[in-house]
């Protein structure tokens with residue numbers, strides 16, 4: 001049985017294919033179309049389905065859309081349309097007057113919802129011409145069966161059906177779904193029970209997005225920059241934020257409307273300097289977010305009695321907040337699904353529908369790594385290098401040779417195996433560098449054309465994590481920060497952020513053998529089992545996907561070396 005998951009309602013559109021409980025493939029549309037986040041989250045773009053990501057998932061599974069039994073779409077328009085639930089064909093004009101019992105939150109809601117209820121027709125007939133082959137032979141009503149899955153249920157399922165737990169509490173937080181912005185529950189005895197949700201307009205994600213705009217960044221995209229900025233500031237305005245964001249007990253919170261200009265002065269112009277004031281504002285929001293979420297997880301722990309917590313939703317990409325939950329929260333283990341943003345809802349929706357169809361058959365898959373995207377074979381890579389007239393050589397021992405280049409402070413574009421699902425590069429489409437030189441962070445920010453304040457993150461051998469980072473445990477997805485051990489910080493200055501932390505990735509051999517071998521080879525040469533690992537892209541660009549993207553990025557930036565498959569390309 002094949003189940004195709006689709007996320008398309010807002011942004012980070014993505015697809016996922018599940019076969020009898022096993023995830024075969026998952027990828028974001030942006031990697032194929034080269035448009036960051038796939039599209040902007042506006043009603044005009046809702047109709048766009050992630051056809052390239054779907055095409056890839058079908059290709060990976062060796063099937064066509066006609067072979068898919070179930071399609072799971074991670075938004076349920078029925079929640080807002082009420083009487084039309086289960087009848088997913090509505091045509092324009094979809095006027096509010098046609099639904100006298102409904103009050104639209106936005107005048108664009110009819111356009112937005114119309115695109116969603118017609119998504120089955122769009123899937124059946126809307127594929128771009130060059131992809132048609134795999135999409136022929138279907139109608140909007142089949143052979144697949146279509147399922148609209150509530151957005152937060154898709155986030156929740158992406159956590160509890162992927163986490164390495166048989167039982168866990170679940171918390172999801174994002175900007176918004178149909179109505180919910182936060183939801184929580186318990187996964188136990190192969191059943192999920194939602195305990196509650198917070199509804200619009202109260203939203204941790206929208207609050208963070210709104211301040212992201214005020215600080216001169218792109219909302220629904222650059223929130224992680226606000227988090228990075230926060231670590232330079234002091235929470236001098238925490239009282240103001242506590243007035244805006246209030247925990248109400250029983251997992252509920254309230255967000256009051258705020259006038260940022262009245263509180264903190266005019267919006268920062270994009271491209272202008274950052275001042276201490278901006279950093280203090282960011283630090284204050286971050287502090288109060290952490291306080292609020294800590295209250296929520298303490299309540300959730302008491303309400304469920306669970307030992308484990310699984311997180312998803314875009315807010316769960318806040319790795320500083322996640323570390324607070326880990327260190328100060330009551331749960332023994334905390335797991336964050338790495339594609340926590342909306343891309344992960346394709347995974348969650350597909351896993352949920354698959355699990356419901358198979359009934360008592362239970363779970364068959366745990367997300368042990370995120371290498372769920374496309375790989376490119378040696379022949380294809382070599383053909384492209386030849387066509388591009390690049391001088392390349394086949395490495396005798398790739399890990400040893402690249403470790404040697406890293407030890408010479410060369411910066412490496414690393415393109416190996418299947419691409420990562422989720423926003424973090426984890427050793428398949430990464431830029432790697434030595435952490436020994438304190439100037440390397442600045443150099444990488446220049447190479448990637450990023451803001452100076454942005455930290456770079458380390459990958460560390462799993463077995464060495466505790467020796468280099470305080471309480472360093474297994475953390476394969478770069479979703480938590482850890483303190484660098486004081487006795488080690490002089491050795492790895494480039495990955496130590498201003499607040500003494502690092503957003504680490506741990507790696508073991510079963511997750512990615514060649515990457516693990518590289519770390520070991522670098523460890524043997526330098527005594528340091530750590531490398532800088534940042535995503536293989538430049539500012540505003542999606543992470544590279546195929547050999548062409550990698551070569552284009554390599555040639556247009558001051559990267560020194562490209563290690564692509566078994567081949568090494570060095571700049572003169």
Ligand SMILES: [Fe+2]
Pocket residue numbers: 151155174175176177313314341342
């Ligand atoms: Fe979401």
